[in-house]
Amino acid sequence: MILDGPPMRSRDIRMWLAGLGALALASCGQNAPPQRPPPEVGVVVIAPEAAQLTTTLPGRTDSFAVSDVRPQVTGILQTRLFVEGALVKAGQPLYQIDPAPFQAAYDNAAAALVSAKAKAIRFAALLKQNAVAPQDNDDAQAAYKQALANAETARINLGYTTITAPIAGRIGRSAVTPGALLTADQTTALATIQTLDPIYVDIAQSSSELLALRLAVQHGNVNAEASDARTTLTLDNGTSYTLPGKLQFSEVTVDPATGAVILRALFPNPNGLLLPGMFVRATIIEGVDNKAILAPQQGISRNEKGDATALVVDDRNIARLRILKTGQAIGDKWLVTDGLKSGDRLIVEGLQKATPDAPVRPVPASFVKPAKGA
DSSP states (O other): OOOOSSOOOHHHHHHHHHHHHHHHHHHHHHHSOOOOOOOEEEEEEOOOEEEEEEEEEEEEEEEEEEEEEOOSSOEEEEEEOSOTTOEEOTTOEEEEEOOHHHHHHHHHHHHHHHHHHHHHHHHHHHHHTTOSOHHHHHHHHHHHHHHHHHHHHHHHHHHHTEEEOSSOEEEOOOSOOTTOEEOTTOSSOSEEEEEEEEEEEEEEEEHHHHHHHHHHHHTTSSBGGGGTTEEEEEETTSOEEEEEEEEEEEOSSOOTTTOEEEEEEEEOOTTOOOOTTOEEEEEEEEEEEEEEOEEEGGGOEEOTTOOEEEEEEOTTSBEEEEEEEEEEEETTEEEEEESOOTTOEEEEEOGGGOOTTSBOEEEEOTTSOOOTTO
């Protein structure tokens, strides 16, 4: 195509092309979509608060007291005086050994005592009159004391023919029946009595956890006295034991095989629900952390390494990723030991819309009550 007029110079051509480019850019700018506003996220402001620290550990029940019933004299068993599996009281008769030979021995010793006593009294009176030698009187007094000891021994052995309960508790099955020969030095127990109310629960705690708690108490981060060492139980079937217990003591040595320390708690057991050897889970109230950092669980996630993570909003309203260290769950919150501090704005709502290092528009989370006067 041939245009009329003088030919265009190179400078004019460049200016004409620049104008066309400006028009094209202006046209593109008019068609570009508007920039999206930052996504809205719900935040909570982290603040220290008092938190009750607990730990749940496995344990087994153990009798408060155990006593094997054994004879203290040799003889033939006449009668069993208890019902197997029943509750018995301390001092309650359990077995009766044939008392006849022991009764005869006691009667013989008692008669010898009467004779020795009369002789001792007589010789003491004669000594005052110088009618008997002092040595004879001494022999009479010694014979009286010997007869007194023999009579007391015979009386004690006669009493041992009635075997009584050494402690109160529930008695198990009997290992002997009437007619059995019992010996004073036998190793086989006749029966076993166990005191079940109260009852012990032996709990295994790792030495590292116990050390961490003691260090926290020493540094003043945890008030152990506020817990009063209270303990609760969950039974093997998942039900809660209704009566609370109290921590008694912990072992002073660590088991080298397991690296655990045994804690012992004492629980009331009036209905006999807990039996020795039962598996339970004990929740120990270890103390109160008065400056705990608690984060709502919905604001904590896990990365591919399993680390706890959270998004917080900085002072420029930019979402920042934090790697956290968390402890135990307390209600619907996590105890955070590292990664969050007082005043942090933690994103708990709209996490799927927030991107690390991208701007957001923070608003109070829906479950956060507005301050009075706001």
